[in-house]
Amino acid sequence: MTTEIATGFELLRDAYVAEIASQVRLYRHTRTGAEIMSIENDDENKVFGIAFRTPPTDSTGIAHILEHSVLCGSRKYPLKEPFVELIKGSLNTFLNAFTFPDKTCYPVASQNTQDLYNMIDVYLDAVFFPRLTPHVLEQEGWHYELENPDDPLIFKGVVFNEMKGAFGAPERALNSFAQRSLFPDTTYGVESGGLPAHIPDLTFEQFSAFHRTHYHPSNARIFSTAMTTHSSGWRSLPPIWMSLSQSRPTRMLRFSRPSMRRAP
Numbered sequence: 652m653t654t655e656i657a658t659g660f661e662l663l664r665d666a667y668v669a670e671i672a673s674q675v676r677l678y679r680h681t682r683t684g685a686e687i688m689s690i691e692n693d694d695e696n697k698v699f700g701i702a703f704r705t706p707p708t709d710s711t712g713i714a715h716i717l718e719h720s721v722l723c724g725s726r727k728y729p730l731k732e733p734f735v736e737l738i739k740g741s742l743n744t745f746l747n748a749f750t751f752p753d754k755t756c757y758p759v760a761s762q763n764t765q766d767l768y769n770m771i772d773v774y775l776d777a778v779f780f781p782r783l784t785p786h787v788l789e790q791e792g793w794h795y796e797l798e799n800p801d802d803p804l805i806f807k808g809v810v811f812n813e814m815k816g817a818f819g820a821p822e823r824a825l826n827s828f829a830q831r832s833l834f835p836d837t838t839y840g841v842e843s844g845g846l847p848a849h850i851p852d853l854t855f856e857q858f859s860a861f862h863r864t865h866y867h868p869s870n871a872r873i874f875s876t877a878m879t880t881h882s883s884g885w886r887s888l889p890p891i892w893m894s895l896s897q898s899r900p901t902r903m904l905r906f907s908r909p910s911m912r913r914a915p
């Protein structure tokens with residue numbers, strides 16, 4: 652079923668999903684290809700999420716560092732840490748961001764619709780118009796640090812330190828190695844969180860290009876329980892999408908045969 656609706660979207664599917672007692676409608680923004688799933692139900696918790704397909708091709712942690720970095724100030728909200736301000740100053744019941752091996756998700760929730768719309772505004776500006784500078788990459792990704800002239804030069808950075816800590820746990824290291832070995836030659840054959848030994852290979856050019864390529868409406872999937880086509884939140888979205896140019900992410904390679912790997 653494809654039904655043209657007034658706001659520049661086409662309705663692709665409309666179904667009642669009994670398991671979650673919700674009327675679920677899937678729309679596509681005709682100009683950019685962005686898809687939005689509107690979920691209507693009686694739940695007092697209002698939810699919004701935007702996710703991008705972000706398959707990395709190496710273990711520099713590019714998608715993970717970008718997830719941290721887009722929440723470090725944007726065009727409309729040029730603060731140091733809008734994310735921290737939202738945690739302190741909103742009525743959110745959930746607010747976070749996650750990097751998976753092949754996607755990055757930004758979910759928020761609140762019991763107050765206006766509060767949710769405020770958070771959506773901050774999150775959408777963050778993902779589409781972040782202030783990505785070399786300094787942000789140094790802060791969130793990696794940089795050199797030298798406390799005293801006689802000390803050895805060391806690496807530091809939010810994600811670098813986070814992943815160093817994560818890989819201090821044997822289960823995490825084993826899990827990562829198993830996944831990378833089971834799916835070589837695909838995006839699952841690299842560590843999306845970033846391997847500490849590879850994170851310092853990431854350049855600012857690669858970092859900003861990854862954002863340009865992947866953080867685009869055509870690569871976005873949105874879901875919300877507070878956005879029907881007649882809501883004010885819905886009407887605020889198209890101007891953001893319209894101002895962005897078309898781009899398509901690269902496709903993942905398919906793996907063809909099993910292979911044997913030995914843990915180092």
Ligand SMILES: [Zn+2]
Pocket residue numbers: 715719810813
């Ligand atoms: Zn992180």
